[in-house]
Amino acid sequence: MDITVTVNGRQYRRTIEPRVLLAYFLRDELGLTGTHLGCDTSNCGACVVWLDGLPVKSCTVLAAMADGKQVRTVESLARNGQLDPVQQAFIDCHGAQCGFCTPGMLMTARWLLDRDPDPSEERIREAISGQLCRCTGYENIVRAIRRAAELSNTADDDGSSAALAGEQRDEVAS
Amino acid sequence: MTADGNGSAFGSRIRKEDARFVRGLGKFVDDVVLPGMLHGAMLRSPMAHARIVSVDVSAALAHPRVKTVITGEMLAERGMAWMPTLSYDQQAVLATDKVRFQGQEVAFVVAEDRYAARDALELIDVEYEPLPAVVDAHQALAPDAPVIRDDRPGQQDNHIFDWESGDAQRVAEVFAEADVVVEQDMLYPRVHPAPLETCGIVADMDPVSGRLTVWSTAQAPHAHRSLYAQLTGIPEHRIRVIANDIGGGFGNKVGVYPGYVCAIVASMITQQPVKWIEDRAENLMSTAFARDYHMRGEIAARSDGTILGLRVRVLADHGAFNATAQPSRYPAGFFGVFTGSYDLQAAHCSVTGVYTNKAPGGVAYSCSFRVTEAVYLVERMVDLLACELDMDPAELRMRNLIRPEQFPYDTATGWRYDSGDYPRALAKLLDMAGYHDLRAEQAAKRERGELMGIGLSFFTEAVGAGPRKHLDMYGFGMADGAELRVHPSGTAVLRVSCMSQGQGHETTFAQLVANELGIGVDEVDVVQGDTDHTPFGVGTYGSRSIAVSGAAAVTVARKVREQARLIAAAMLEADPEDLEWGDGRWYVRGVEGAGHTLAEIARAAHADIDLPDGVDGQLAASTVYNPPNLTFPFGAYLCVVDVDPDTGQVTVRRFVAVDDCGVRINPMIVDGQIHRGLADGIGMALMEHIAFDADGNHLGGSFMDYLLPTALECPSWELGETVTPSPHHPVGAKGIGEAATVGSPAAVVNAVMDALRPCGVRHADMPLTPAAVWRAIQGRALRSDLAIR
Ligand code: FES
Ligand code: FES
Numbered sequence: 001m002d003i004t005v006t007v008n009g010r011q012y013r014r015t016i017e018p019r020v021l022l023a024y025f026l027r028d029e030l031g032l033t034g035t036h037l038g039c040d041t042s043n044c045g046a047c048v049v050w051l052d053g054l055p056v057k058s059c060t061v062l063a064a065m066a067d068g069k070q071v072r073t074v075e076s077l078a079r080n081g082q083l084d085p086v087q088q089a090f091i092d093c094h095g096a097q098c099g100f101c102t103p104g105m106l107m108t109a110r111w112l113l114d115r116d117p118d119p120s121e122e123r124i125r126e127a128i129s130g131q132l133c134r135c136t137g138y139e140n141i142v143r144a145i146r147r148a149a150e151l152s153n154t155a156d157d158d159g160s161s162a163a164l165a166g167e168q169r170d171e172v173a174s
Numbered sequence: 175m176t177a178d179g180n181g182s183a184f185g186s187r188i189r190k191e192d193a194r195f196v197r198g199l200g201k202f203v204d205d206v207v208l209p210g211m212l213h214g215a216m217l218r219s220p221m222a223h224a225r226i227v228s229v230d231v232s233a234a235l236a237h238p239r240v241k242t243v244i245t246g247e248m249l250a251e252r253g254m255a256w257m258p259t260l261s262y263d264q265q266a267v268l269a270t271d272k273v274r275f276q277g278q279e280v281a282f283v284v285a286e287d288r289y290a291a292r293d294a295l296e297l298i299d300v301e302y303e304p305l306p307a308v309v310d311a312h313q314a315l316a317p318d319a320p321v322i323r324d325d326r327p328g329q330q331d332n333h334i335f336d337w338e339s340g341d342a343q344r345v346a347e348v349f350a351e352a353d354v355v356v357e358q359d360m361l362y363p364r365v366h367p368a369p370l371e372t373c374g375i376v377a378d379m380d381p382v383s384g385r386l387t388v389w390s391t392a393q394a395p396h397a398h399r400s401l402y403a404q405l406t407g408i409p410e411h412r413i414r415v416i417a418n419d420i421g422g423g424f425g426n427k428v429g430v431y432p433g434y435v436c437a438i439v440a441s442m443i444t445q446q447p448v449k450w451i452e453d454r455a456e457n458l459m460s461t462a463f464a465r466d467y468h469m470r471g472e473i474a475a476r477s478d479g480t481i482l483g484l485r486v487r488v489l490a491d492h493g494a495f496n497a498t499a500q501p502s503r504y505p506a507g508f509f510g511v512f513t514g515s516y517d518l519q520a521a522h523c524s525v526t527g528v529y530t531n532k533a534p535g536g537v538a539y540s541c542s543f544r545v546t547e548a549v550y551l552v553e554r555m556v557d558l559l560a561c562e563l564d565m566d567p568a569e570l571r572m573r574n575l576i577r578p579e580q581f582p583y584d585t586a587t588g589w590r591y592d593s594g595d596y597p598r599a600l601a602k603l604l605d606m607a608g609y610h611d612l613r614a615e616q617a618a619k620r621e622r623g624e625l626m627g628i629g630l631s632f633f634t635e636a637v638g639a640g641p642r643k644h645l646d647m648y649g650f651g652m653a654d655g656a657e658l659r660v661h662p663s664g665t666a667v668l669r670v671s672c673m674s675q676g677q678g679h680e681t682t683f684a685q686l687v688a689n690e691l692g693i694g695v696d697e698v699d700v701v702q703g704d705t706d707h708t709p710f711g712v713g714t715y716g717s718r719s720i721a722v723s724g725a726a727a728v729t730v731a732r733k734v735r736e737q738a739r740l741i742a743a744a745m746l747e748a749d750p751e752d753l754e755w756g757d758g759r760w761y762v763r764g765v766e767g768a769g770h771t772l773a774e775i776a777r778a779a780h781a782d783i784d785l786p787d788g789v790d791g792q793l794a795a796s797t798v799y800n801p802p803n804l805t806f807p808f809g810a811y812l813c814v815v816d817v818d819p820d821t822g823q824v825t826v827r828r829f830v831a832v833d834d835c836g837v838r839i840n841p842m843i844v845d846g847q848i849h850r851g852l853a854d855g856i857g858m859a860l861m862e863h864i865a866f867d868a869d870g871n872h873l874g875g876s877f878m879d880y881l882l883p884t885a886l887e888c889p890s891w892e893l894g895e896t897v898t899p900s901p902h903h904p905v906g907a908k909g910i911g912e913a914a915t916v917g918s919p920a921a922v923v924n925a926v927m928d929a930l931r932p933c934g935v936r937h938a939d940m941p942l943t944p945a946a947v948w949r950a951i952q953g954r955a956l957r958s959d960l961a962i963r
Contacts, residue, residue: 017289024288033205034198036421038370039454043877046370074198087196091189094842097850098676099195100370100421106196125885132877134370134422135676137849138885 003067007032008076018064022056023047025063026073034074034103038132045131048104049073055111057130074103077110085151086110086144095144097135104131109145118149183688183695187842190680190695194419201418203374204451206389211376212241214437214450215291217281217298218460219273222309222531222870223320224302226269226280233297234283239290241444243298244282244436246270256325257405257435259497260428260648261505263334264325265534266495267432273302274322274494275533276872277459282436284448307531307870308332311468311491314528322494322529332529334496339510340522340587348483348520352474356558361939362547364466364491364532364864365857366458366874367539368882369675371421373461374451375434379441385412386441390434392417392703393427393673394713397647399705401430406438417703423675424915425538426462428499428715455875462499462535463864466491467509467547473555479565481516481574483586486523486551490536496527497534499715500543501645501652507537507544508636510587514552515596515634515808516574521586531870540851540915542637543716553631553920557927558936566613567630567924568604572597575632582901591634591806592908593898599832600632603810606894607830612814620932625817629925630810633917637909638721638805647712653800654718655709656726658687658734660793662780664773665697668730671711672723673703677911678843679719683727685839686905690731691738691772692758709796717807717909720839721900726799728904733795738775741793744786745770745778805900805908809833811852811921817929822948824860824926826887829918832894836908844910845893851914852891857883859922863941 004013007030014029021040026032026049035058038046042060049058050072051065077084086109089095096102105128112119112127119127124145125138133141194200231243246268249255256264269280281298285291306320313319314332323329349355375390386408392398395415403410420427433450440448452461468489474482490506492498500507506525513521537543556574560567575596576583583591603609612628619626642651657669668687672679684698691698701707711723735755742760743750746769753760753769761769770778776793785791814828829852838844861881865873874880899906919940926942927935930950938950 019289027204031207032198033202036202036371037204038372038421039877041454041876041878044370044454078197083196090196091192094187094189094192094846096192096195097678097846098370098422099191099200099419100202100676102195102200103198121890129884129886132370132882132884134368134424134882135850136846137851137853137891138888139849139891140846142885142890 001064003064005066005069005071007071008073016063020063021059022061022063022066023058026058032073032075036100036103038100045104046101048107048131050107050111055108074106077106084110086113086148089144089148089151093144093147094140095136101131101133105133105141109148112145113149113152117153121146183685184839185841188681188695189678189843190684191678202371202421203376203389203391203418206376208376208378208447211447211449212284212286212440212444213288213291214440214448215283215288215295216279216433216436216456217283217295218456219269219276219278219280221273221302221304222276222307223305223322224273225305226272227301227303229281230299231281233299234294237285237290237294237297239286240294241284241286242440244268244439249439254405254435254439257430259495260499261496262502263496265497267435271325275531276870277456277533279432282440284440284444309531309866309868309870311489311528311530314530322531334492334527334529335505336524336526337505338522338524341520342522344520345483345485345522349474349485352482353477354562355472355474356555356562357470357472358555358558358937359470360551360554360937362465362467362469362550363940365464365539365862366864366880367424367426367462367464368458368880369422369424369426372452372454372457373427373431373433375437376447376449377437377441378447379445381445384408385414386438387414387416388438389416389418391420391427393423393675393715395673395703395705396671396710397650397712398430402438405435414706417673420673420675424540425464425499425715427675428538428713429462429497431461454877458864458880459872459875460533462538463533464536464539464541465547466536469551471551471555473559475559477563479563479570479573481518481559483518483520484513484552484555486512488523488525490525490527491530491532492527492536493530493532493534495534498536500537501639501647503644504543508542509544509548511545511585511589511634511636512548512552513585513587514549515576515632517576517580518586532866540854540912542635542912542916543639545636546916549631549633549916550920553633554923557924561936568600568609571630571632572600575600589636590803592803592900592902594806594808594834595896595898596632596808599808599834599896600810602894602896603812603830603832606832606892607812625819625929625932627815627817627925627927627929629813629921629923629928631917631920631924632810633808635717635807635913635916636804637717637807637912638801639716639718640801640804642800650712652712652722653798654711654723654726655796655798656723656730657709657796658730658794660734660772660776662777664693664771664776666691666693667699667701668727669701669708670723670727671708672714672719674714677719677847678840682720682840682843683724686724686727687731690728690735693772717911719911720907721805721903721909722799722801724907725801725904726797729799730795730797733797734793737789737793737795738772740786740789741775741779742770744783745775802902805836805903807833807835807908807910807913809913809917811917813921813925815925815929817926817947819951822944822951824942824947826856826889826922828892829889830892830894831914832896833910833913834896834898835910835913836900836903837897837906839907847910848893848914849891851912852918853883853888854915855918855922856887859919859940859942861941861943
């Protein structure tokens with residue numbers, strides 16, 4: 001079947017098998033390998049991307065379901081070579097160890113901060129509770145998201161990217 | 175930090191790896207894409223024990239997108255149906271005669287894409303003749319138990335080995351003198367390391383050059399290369415094993431799995447690259463599990479709380495093939511350190527290993543070669559003794575800890591602990607936790623019928639394997655190589671044999687070298703995980719990277735610094751003996767601030783000065799570091815839990831951890847390693863269990879059944895530290911990769927048992943799920959089948 005998906009602001013038209021999962025579509029068709037698969041049963045969250053502005057587990061979404069929609073992946077977070085505050089905070093706070101859960105965590109973190117710029121630790125833990133990290137014991141991920149909130153709240157450009165979800169951008173080459 | 179280095183490189187809070195990880199630009203094995211690459215999928219046994227009557231792959235071969243299907247018979251023709259394990263057993267690559275566990279590899283489909291490969295699995299017709307399965311380790315040695323390993327000549331039963339350590343006679347004597355003896359059966363259940371990235375490989379056999387290149391999730395790339403050479407007959411110098419980024423390992427990625435071998439054979443047959451990535455169910459069902467130790471402990475003491483001796487009997491469930499990844503002369507790994515952190519007179523353990531119809535493995539999940547099991551055993555026994563004597567468990571521990579002046583300390587089972595100040599660590603822990611206030615709070619809660627528990631554990635790790643005289647993996651002495659080259663500009667490249675799986679080696683090892691050479695951390699790059707470009711070594715597991723490879727890195731850096739001294743002497747027209755190193759330069763004694771930096775010396779090495787004897791025109795060296803002993807990190811942990819008496823739900827309210835891993839090179843990374851291990855402890859103590867039904871069906875094939883802790887189950891960890899340098903490591907480091915996984919489960923279980931004390935509960939086995947806790951509160955017998963006689 002033919003689908004048209006806008007990924008990170010760029011439109012892709014592809015012919016796919018109807019059963020292809022969004023995660024594999026992004027990885028195998030578009031070469032966006034920042035989205036990882038840790039279970040493909042919707043339990044680990046390594047595959048979290050945004051679909052029309054909402055975090056989804058892309059191992060449990062058919063690529064066909066993204067037809068005509070906007071997808072946002074970790075590759076879009078840095079803009080013009082400038083890291084998103086969540087990315088910077090993960091560096092500052094050692095929020096990544098093996099880096100496998102990191103893209104999914106970053107996408108959820110960005111989504112949370114767009115909605116709640118000053119989340120409590122409890123709120124952060126709840127937001128990432130559908131995602132597994134086997135390396136960090138979550139401590140530094142939680143700290144990183146808190147720090148990202150602080151970085152965003154002190155910066156001129158608050159780093160918010162809620163507007164991105166619905167807008168066309170073409171920074172990312174396929 | 176060190177007398178020799180300029181010290182500035184330690185302690186920094188940086189990590190080189192992060193720049194790519196936060197951008198989604200890590201390079202994991204499934205990210206490797208080669209032109210013409212095919213995809214493999216594995217057909218696995220639905221039964222735990224069955225004879226294979228026939229395997230019909232004709233329909234799969236007829237699938238338009240299938241390239242080939244590999245069967246056990248095909249491998250047998252090539253002499254590759256079986257492969258050696260790290261424990262000198264053999265493991266089926268693809269089953270030919272029988273399947274011996276559910277999930278065992280039976281056939282391998284190679285197709286043009288991963289979906290087609292999976293489709294074709296359904297088209298393979300295997301006829302099985304079911305056999306009775308051995309699921310309960312206690313039944314494995316029953317006279318009528320079916321013999322699982324009839325492939326082994328002369329094997330008449332399911333017995334693998336008997337191993338013992340310590341002095342049984344002495345133990346009998348101290349037990350006879352004791353005022354009190356406490357005994358307890360306990361199970362350390364089968365768990366799984368479950369790194370977030372599953373195992374995988376891309377194999378590319380170049381038919382023209384005869385070179386095999388393999389990208390894989392390999393914690394031990396050099397060992398994999400050696401095994402592939404032995405198995406395939408491809409000469410070792412024509413095999414290159416590359417491990418790029420690895421998404422967590424924890425011991426799961428030490429061994430060679432059948433899927434790797436099949437992908438290599440598939441590439442040899444098809445002359446195209448072949449990728450195989452296992453899914454989560456395959457990972458949980460077939461790759462290296464951990465623990466499965468059925469233990470009976472007995473502890474003897476005087477009525478004043480002086481511990482006299484410890485006796486342990488273990489039944490070790492090794493699964494269908496003995497593939498445990500530990501030093502080959504230690505079939506029970508380092509379980510022999512079960513005397514823990516206590517100064518006791520006598521100890522003895524005996525371990526019997528058995529085959530069952532379950533997946534192979536046993537040594538994995540950050541266990542430091544089974545120090546996990548040993549620490550759990552002794553720390554539970556000490557708590558049970560405290561109960562029996564009605565003593566405070568902290569006081570009982572303090573009374574029996576090895577004292578600082580006793581180091582180096584020779585244990586009753588023959589280990590020499592290098593250094594430690596245990597009472598200081600325990601005192602610090604109690605202080606940080608506010609122990610006396612916690613006990614007061616608990617007393618008040620007990621009055622109100624609320625269940626609050628405070629659990630302690632004190633552990634001593636045994637890591638950094640190890641002296642090659644005693645320790646080898648599959649015949650390879652556990653020494654590690656390192657190579658260092660300084661470029662003319664003074665920047666450097668270090669090549670090491672160990673392989674990070676998230677521990678940040680690129681940063682920590684650069685810090686080690688930078689510290690010795692007085693250059694910036696950014697001026698050192700670290701190459702790892704590529705057998706063509708790194709020296710031989712046995713890999714990263716058992717917390718050995720800093721202890722062995724790290725020592726190699728420091729040693730090679732010091733060699734290069736000595737070369738630099740000779741060149742600097744020539745440059746300064748001085749006697750090398752008159753030079754001193756400081757602040758990143760060699761200078762003539764007394765003329766600090768003058769002299770030459772490494773960059774100046776490196777430049778000169780390549781220029782036209784007359785080089786003195788003992789150096790050639792470069793700054794470069796290599797070494798192999800053979801550690802004189804293991805290192806022995808230690809720590810004191812405290813866990814506070816609340817238990818809901820109506821549901822059995824355990825909430826971990828606080829976890830306080832004081833770790834001593836010797837000198838810390840990158841404290842940020844050290845803390846991160848500890849955080850991970852503490853989460854492991856919560857997972858194992860409360861949630862994780864690879865369980866089977868009576869027919870050997872695996873009951874934990876997804877993260878819905880095999881539960882792992884999320885951010886909601888983990889508290890915010892409270893960390894403290896003491897620093898007791900290792901006397902024999904060149905910078906005094908000991909290693910930290912597994913300490914918290916080793917030490918934390920006992921603290922959680924001790925806390926839950928402490929909470930349940932008013933209910934009359936003495937012991938319950940992990941995982942302490944709400945159901946298990948509730949049953950314990952109701953006084954129902956738990957796992958009474960576990961008694962070992
Ligand atoms: S891969 Fe999608 S949730 Fe695990
Ligand atoms: S950093 Fe390894 S899984 Fe999260």
